[in-house]
Amino acid sequence: MLDVLTGFVGELRAAGLPVSLTESIDAAEAVHHIPLEDRQALKYALAATLVKSSAHWKAFETAFEVYFSMRGPQYDIDGADAPGAPGGETGEGTGDAGAQGRGGGGEGLSPEELAEMLFRAVLAANDAQVGALARQAVTRYAGMEPGRPVGGTYYLYRTLRNLDLDRLLERLMHTVRADAPEGVLTPLEERLARDEFQARLGRLRRELEDEIRRRLVADRGTEALARSLRTPLPEEIDFMHATRDELASLRRAIHPLTRKLAVRLARKRRHGRKGPLDFRSTVRHSLSTGGVPVDPKFRYPRPAKPEIIVIADISGSVAAFARFTLHLVHAISSQFSKVRSFAFIDGIDEVTRFFEGVEDVTEAVHRINTEADVVWVDGHSDYGHALTAFWDRWGEEITPRASVLLLGDARNNYHASQAWVVQEIRHRARHVYWLNPEPRAYWGTGDSIVGEYGVHCDDVFECRNLRQLECFVAELE
Amino acid sequence: MSAPGAQGAEEEAHRRDVPGPLGFPDPGPPLFASVADVRQRLADVGYLADDGIAGVVHLADRLAKPVLVEGPAGTGKTELAKSVARVTGARLIRLQCYEGLDESKALYEWNYKKQLLRIQAQRVVEEDDGAPGRQAPGTAGGGRPEPGSWRDLEEDIFSEEFLLARPLLEAIRSTEPVVLLVDEVDRVELETEALLLEVLSEYQVSIPELGTVRAEQIPLVFLTSNNTRELSEALKRRCLYLHLDYPSLERERDIVLARVPGVSEELADQVARIVRSLRTLELKKYPSVSETLDWARTLVVLGVESIDAEQARATLHVLLKYRSDLERAAKELAVAGEDRT
Numbered sequence: 001m002l003d004v005l006t007g008f009v010g011e012l013r014a015a016g017l018p019v020s021l022t023e024s025i026d027a028a029e030a031v032h033h034i035p036l037e038d039r040q041a042l043k044y045a046l047a048a049t050l051v052k053s054s055a056h057w058k059a060f061e062t063a064f065e066v067y068f069s070m071r072g073p074q075y076d077i078d079g080a081d082a083p084g085a086p087g088g089e090t091g092e093g094t095g096d097a098g099a100q101g102r103g104g105g106g107e108g109l110s111p112e113e114l115a116e117m118l119f120r121a122v123l124a125a126n127d128a129q130v131g132a133l134a135r136q137a138v139t140r141y142a143g144m145e146p147g148r149p150v151g152g153t154y155y156l157y158r159t160l161r162n163l164d165l166d167r168l169l170e171r172l173m174h175t176v177r178a179d180a181p182e183g184v185l186t187p188l189e190e191r192l193a194r195d196e197f198q199a200r201l202g203r204l205r206r207e208l209e210d211e212i213r214r215r216l217v218a219d220r221g222t223e224a225l226a227r228s229l230r231t232p233l234p235e236e237i238d239f240m241h242a243t244r245d246e247l248a249s250l251r252r253a254i255h256p257l258t259r260k261l262a263v264r265l266a267r268k269r270r271h272g273r274k275g276p277l278d279f280r281s282t283v284r285h286s287l288s289t290g291g292v293p294v295d296p297k298f299r300y301p302r303p304a305k306p307e308i309i310v311i312a313d314i315s316g317s318v319a320a321f322a323r324f325t326l327h328l329v330h331a332i333s334s335q336f337s338k339v340r341s342f343a344f345i346d347g348i349d350e351v352t353r354f355f356e357g358v359e360d361v362t363e364a365v366h367r368i369n370t371e372a373d374v375v376w377v378d379g380h381s382d383y384g385h386a387l388t389a390f391w392d393r394w395g396e397e398i399t400p401r402a403s404v405l406l407l408g409d410a411r412n413n414y415h416a417s418q419a420w421v422v423q424e425i426r427h428r429a430r431h432v433y434w435l436n437p438e439p440r441a442y443w444g445t446g447d448s449i450v451g452e453y454g455v456h457c458d459d460v461f462e463c464r465n466l467r468q469l470e471c472f473v474a475e476l477e
Numbered sequence: 478m479s480a481p482g483a484q485g486a487e488e489e490a491h492r493r494d495v496p497g498p499l500g501f502p503d504p505g506p507p508l509f510a511s512v513a514d515v516r517q518r519l520a521d522v523g524y525l526a527d528d529g530i531a532g533v534v535h536l537a538d539r540l541a542k543p544v545l546v547e548g549p550a551g552t553g554k555t556e557l558a559k560s561v562a563r564v565t566g567a568r569l570i571r572l573q574c575y576e577g578l579d580e581s582k583a584l585y586e587w588n589y590k591k592q593l594l595r596i597q598a599q600r601v602v603e604e605d606d607g608a609p610g611r612q613a614p615g616t617a618g619g620g621r622p623e624p625g626s627w628r629d630l631e632e633d634i635f636s637e638e639f640l641l642a643r644p645l646l647e648a649i650r651s652t653e654p655v656v657l658l659v660d661e662v663d664r665v666e667l668e669t670e671a672l673l674l675e676v677l678s679e680y681q682v683s684i685p686e687l688g689t690v691r692a693e694q695i696p697l698v699f700l701t702s703n704n705t706r707e708l709s710e711a712l713k714r715r716c717l718y719l720h721l722d723y724p725s726l727e728r729e730r731d732i733v734l735a736r737v738p739g740v741s742e743e744l745a746d747q748v749a750r751i752v753r754s755l756r757t758l759e760l761k762k763y764p765s766v767s768e769t770l771d772w773a774r775t776l777v778v779l780g781v782e783s784i785d786a787e788q789a790r791a792t793l794h795v796l797l798k799y800r801s802d803l804e805r806a807a808k809e810l811a812v813a814g815e816d817r818t
Contacts, residue, residue: 022714026540033539041512044532052713054547054720188786191810195754199726
């Protein structure tokens with residue numbers, strides 16, 4: 001048991017979760033108090049002791065499912081002995097047999113019959129049947145071959161393409177509409193029915209994922225799979241390579257992040273009590289002790305609220321990154337005396353107005369993408385022209401209190417760099433920072449000229465995920 | 478791995494020696510028989526726990542560890558602690574956290590006024606007697622020290638009699654079972670969190686003048702956090718972690734049924750489904766469980782049997798608290814413009 005547990009903790013650590021020694025001791029203690037045959041109970045017990053952040057739950061769940069999948073659904077390990085290394089031979093056999101056995105029933109269905117049964121099962125919300133059909137569908141459509149080195153997403157994609165869930169959804173909706181009195185649904189009913197079916201289809205999708213994972217584990221063994229299935233934690237998702245789902249989860253993650261940052265920045269301001277000696281006040285207060293300055297008084301520091309000027313490349317290659325940064329900076333704009341944003345591709349435009357009076361930053365970003373005048377010639381990044389245009393129109397307005405953030409990968413399509421603008425900005429502004437969403441190793445390769453700009457900046461940061469972005473903003477004072 | 482979980486008479490015997498052989502505090506006799514028992518008994522007082530919640534509460538009792546409950550506002554974090562207190566028949570002691578909370582509000586404080594009175598009284602007694610003497614009328618309470626003896630006086634004014642127990646100390650000193658609720662722990666500063674650590678891991682409070690106060694019995698501790706900032710590693714490490722998210726459709730419906738008197742099953746189902754749809758939208762603030770309950774109550778009071786677009790529009794402001802959210806919800810759920818009845 002202990003070996004299994006330490007193996008699991010190792011797996012979690014490898015997935016990037018911070019698990020301390022005391023926490024794993026707690027986990028070992030916790031499993032004494034729950035019935036080991038109860039898989040759910042075990043999962044929650046381990047989660048409660050090992051995972052201390054909701055953002056890490058998904059990573060934990062994947063690790064748990066993979067790691068304990070070999071040990072069969074009944075989890076047949078008794079407390080006394082520890083059955084060898086994770087993913088041992090015995091486990092592999094049973095897992096494989098189980099998968100085969102479960103997939104066995106109803107082998108001879110035609111695709112139409114399968115689709116029809118699935119349709120009925122989803123309509124009736126028959127979870128058990130949906131599960132069985134999901135296994136069936138994986139057998140039929142995923143075309144899984146032993147030892148083939150592709151990820152689970154590939155199989156999932158193949159299965160989903162064959163099942164065509166969108167059409168299934170339309171068919172379900174159609175049935176509901178037909179069943180309604182007078183054959184019409186009110187928009188509200190329509191919406192509710194759609195959400196209901198989406199939820200059921202979501203469950204089906206999860207069943208499919210589980211089934212595919214079970215089979216992959218049976219094929220390759222736990223350890224190999226755990227490595228390939230490791231999902232990045234939300235704060236470590238790369239902006240540049242995020243999938244649509246990941247982008248959605250990033251958007252959700254950024255909201256609490258901005259709140260946390262705002263709180264932290266405000267607190268720092270209130271509690272930084274290290275001011276210089278206030279001589280006048282000290283003398284004034286010393287009168288009550290007969291002129292002896294017993295209690296020295298200090299000046300409260302009044303940290304300047306910096307002005308922020310964000311100049312963001314919003315061309316296709318870095319759009320997602322720029323969006324998050326704009327999002328973040330504007331969400332915490334109460335911490336800065338003034339935030340001005342500029343967006344460019346090859347032309348440049350001030351976009352501050354889109355954020356004014358708008359409660360919803362997503363909306364503002366959308367309007368920037370559609371309304372702002374950022375294209376000059378052909379809509380390919382031209383940093384040189386954008387920067388000179390910026391300097392001509394707004395250069396005068398940069399004050400010594402301003403911090404300038406330049407966002408972009410500095411991939412200039414081999415145009416002139418006009419790096420002198422950055423140098424001029426540096427002379428006027430308090431700080432100039434460049435945030436680059438590309439990995440440091442790629443800087444200066446191809447048409448990337450971040451180096452040319454970088455020499456004129458105070459610092460150039462690699463900023464590929466939320467964590468790095470958060471670190472940067474927290475230091476920005 | 479030796480098992481302090483082994484039960485029996487031996488457990489009773491060293492119940493008072495709080496840190497067990499491995500540093501695990503001894504939890505005492507179990508409050509709950511099993512996870513299912515937790516669920517059942519919580520349901521009896523109207524708190525519908527899912528597997529995760531029940532499992533963590535059970536573990537908290539068995540491991541004698543505090544539970545850190547995190548999640549969006551209005552998902553029943555505080556309610557969980559209250560319900561557990563009700564189920565176990567324990568007294569609920571609540572420490573509401575806020576920025577600027579300090580030792581004297583959380584742990585204990587010396588009753589300065591009473592101490593001053595005590596010293597004054599001493600002086601009065603001495604002056605009355607004229608000279609150091611023995612007899613004195615019973616003006617000041619407690620054991621009478623030798624007049625003039627500073628040490629006795631000091632021992633006297635730093636005794637339990639002059640100690641004002643604040644929630645944490647109170648929970649530790651209580652002889653009857655206690656549920657301690659540390660509410661919104663994310664509101665205190667990072668440094669203040671440290672105050673909690675000794676209480677949470679050792680169940681003891683060190684008072685320099687008095688020594689260490691050990692727990693008579695291990696209180697069940699719940700800390701809640703709205704996640705406005707990251708709590709320190711040290712605190713998290715000492716706790717079991719429970720994330721309370723918005724409930725599933727079925728659970729929400731059951732909660733509405735359990736908590737709103739006079740609600741029909743059909744209405745509860747509709748309410749839960751509309752709320753779920755709302756939570757899939759991108760809103761500034763998602764409707765919480767307590768707001769769902771408010772909405773269901775509103776509908777019951779209005780005598781609504783089944784919700785149509787018109788009623789939904791008229792009462793949506795119970796659920797959503799931002800104008801932009803209301804507009805978006807009305808647009809998305811198509812309950813806005815065209816009236817179709």
